[in-house]
Amino acid sequence: MNNSQSPPIATDSATKPKKKSLGQKEIKIPFLDSGKPKTFKTKALIQFYRGVASMLRAQINTADALKYYADGLPDKVMADALIEIKEDIQAGISVYDAFKRSKRFDDMTLGLVKAGMDSGKLDTAFSDLAERAQTNMKFKKQLRKIVLIPSFVFPALICAFIYSQARIVPQIKEMVVTGDYEPQGPVRFFFTLSDFVIKWWPLGIAILIAIVVSFVVSNKLRQGVLVLAMSKIQILRKLIQGFRQVTFLGVIKLLHSNGINMAKAIRTSATAVKGTPYEAELLRAADQYEKAGVPLAIAFTKYTSVDAQVVHMMAIGEKSASMSTQLDMLVEMYEIDCDQYMEDFTNILNFFVMGGAVSLVAFVFLSVFMPVFLMGPEMMQQAM
Structure with a gap:
């Protein structure tokens, strides 16, 4: 099945501290910072959803799909977040819980990821997310204009x-x-x-x-x-x-x-x-x-x-x-x-x-x- 998870390779990896790439320290403004990681830009998310969906349709498991997409990704913050999700999945955490733990994705994304897991069609869920994000971006562009x-x-x-x-x-x-x-x-x-x-x-x-x-x-x-x-x-x-x-x-x-x-x-x-x-x-x-x-x-x-x-x-x-x-x-x-x-x-x-x-x-x-x-x-x- 295209949304299968890789078997656990390290039982304690879910509890170890998360690593950050060098130079990726985020600047926080006390007045405006909420203490939560920021979600990614819509355009980057659309590309991510489509890329992962295509790999899942090609029978690549979820953890490997995240690894392949993060490899060489120009956005280092996003790449680090995807690697952390991949490590959580390999540690035995469900795809939904791994995405939720990252705190980088909104409720709609998490809901559709859960739906994809329950239905056994995670690739379809990511395709739907790409369509929803595309529609939202179109609306935002019109309002911004x-x-x-x-x-x-x-x-x-x-x-x-x-x-x-x-x-x-x-x-x-x-x-x-x-x-x-x-x-x-x-x-x-x-x-x-x-x-x-x-x-x-x-x-x-x-x-x-x-x-x-x-x-x-x-x-x-x-x-x-x-x-x-x-x-x-x-x-x-x-x-x-x-x-x-x-x-x-x-x-x-x-x-x-x-x-x-x-x-x-x-x-x-x-x-x-x-x-x-x-x-x-x-x-x-x-x-x-x-x-x-x-x-x-x-x-x-x-x-x-x-x-x-x-x-x-x-x-x-x-x-x-x-x-x-x-x-x-x-x-x-x-x-x-x-x-x-x-x-x-x-x-x-x-x-x-x-x-x-x-x-x-x-x-x-x-x-x-x-x-x-x-x-x-x-x-x-x-x-x-």
């Missing part, structure tokens, strides 16, 4: 706005507010705004920096913002739920098609969506299905928040003994839907980002030139 320019433009525009309100507008105000002239309408508004910005801009910048830093550092805050955004933005909710559903459905499909009972397949699929609401829901549904004898479709209906389409197709698969076919169809359907949701969401985000940038530019322009254009007519009207 949209966000990159505004991330430079907005700070520059904010600085320009503060400078115009704190330096330019006060000079204009000093020149024109003489004698009995009292600014009215828009002119008065912009002069008042200038006074407000001069008084409060340091505090505003400090609050903005604190929000950005908190968002970067705090995972709970990011998750809270994500939940709030999902509750307000339907297309984002569909996109994220689609990604999660295609992930656990892919695990269930992989296991069920290789003779693993449905309850165990569902429990393993919960590992692939760890940290999301689906994790607890899937575990509860599996318990009700196995221990209470609740039909699969009813268990998913009562104890999970999956789409109605998932429940419907599972009910068909359960009644007609075609569960594998229905799972294949669901995975393919959600992959297509996710691509469409991704395109729609990036288009909407691009529209709002560009709209915000244009609005801020227009406001900076108006705050500087509007008082100049309107002062003359106002002064003439007050003089009459």
Whole structure:
């Protein structure tokens, strides 16, 4: 079998200290460092998944596949991590536990590795991981393309706005507010705004920096913002739920098609969506299905928040003994839907980002030139 493990060669190798290559000491920043090893870059992971999958399909055992891939790998940190995993496997530790001990892989990777072990098709699991990572990287690239320019433009525009309100507008105000002239309408508004910005801009910048830093550092805050955004933005909710559903459905499909009972397949699929609401829901549904004898479709209906389409197709698969076919169809359907949701969401985000940038530019322009254009007519009207 292509995912077979090499026999143990050293019974104490699992307890010996891990070695690090020379020159690979990681620089840690106390404020930002979480004490955990960093996961690898997505592009490197895609290449790793594909490379290992091809070797496993060629009947090379897992430990040797990791050794061959690590040999000569330019990324020495990744090479060292793979060698450590290989040594753990050779010491008798399961592939799943060896990957988990490295702390270099996310929950989805660990869940699919476990699914591959249980099904006897570890090569398929790594191929699926490559596809999932490719999709995630595509989505991240689209978001990065949209966000990159505004991330430079907005700070520059904010600085320009503060400078115009704190330096330019006060000079204009000093020149024109003489004698009995009292600014009215828009002119008065912009002069008042200038006074407000001069008084409060340091505090505003400090609050903005604190929000950005908190968002970067705090995972709970990011998750809270994500939940709030999902509750307000339907297309984002569909996109994220689609990604999660295609992930656990892919695990269930992989296991069920290789003779693993449905309850165990569902429990393993919960590992692939760890940290999301689906994790607890899937575990509860599996318990009700196995221990209470609740039909699969009813268990998913009562104890999970999956789409109605998932429940419907599972009910068909359960009644007609075609569960594998229905799972294949669901995975393919959600992959297509996710691509469409991704395109729609990036288009909407691009529209709002560009709209915000244009609005801020227009406001900076108006705050500087509007008082100049309107002062003359106002002064003439007050003089009459």
